[in-house]
Amino acid sequence: MITISTFEFILLCLATFRFTRLIVFDSITIFLRKPFHEMIEETDEEGQVATYLHIKGDGLKYWIGELLSCYWCVGVWVSIFIVILYLNFPSIVGGVVLIFAIAGVASIIEMIVSRLVD
Template sequence: MFDNVFHFLLLGLASFRLTRLIVFDKITEFLRSPFFDEVEQEENGVKEIYIVPKKGGIKGWIGELLSCYWCTGVWVSIILVCLYFFIPNWSGPIISVLAVAGLASFFEIAVQNWLKP
């Protein structure tokens, strides 16, 4: 199915990074915001703001999808694999950049944990 193990790992790293980009990163918050509501709760004089998916409809469905890392990861993987097979010349550079960024995030976590006192 895949040309080799390297391409499989490349797609895995790219899927990991794109999923995190969509679900967690601040830079894509503007994409997520139409599908979530902010709910403010106060306990013991401390206000907390929670972000919850909108209720019902397509916005609610997308909000639920975006609030689930695993769900979003499946769809991201499907999209990247389809791009890999059907538009390899166009998707190759994008998949490579995402994979390098994904690998870099693993290195960053390792360095942060290594430098902890």
């Protein structure tokens, strides 16, 4: 049986949250999504611009595009990746997990503050 502390569990959750958002939403990783996604802008009669995600290709390319557009799907794979690495190489991966966990908390705080200010 695998045993981790509550603190480690929380760190892994926060690191998974941040790393998943990095892959699915952040502009710094657009190069990962660009081969599979196209953003289409349409202007309606009132001049409002709406942006839509179009997934490119078919077969495997379409499947990867679908995966990269699904926060929940990427989250599952990221959590598998992080947990396996953490359990096998805790001294190496622990620092990275801590950094992503801290960044995850910072992004949650930023979302809360942004909503309160708006």
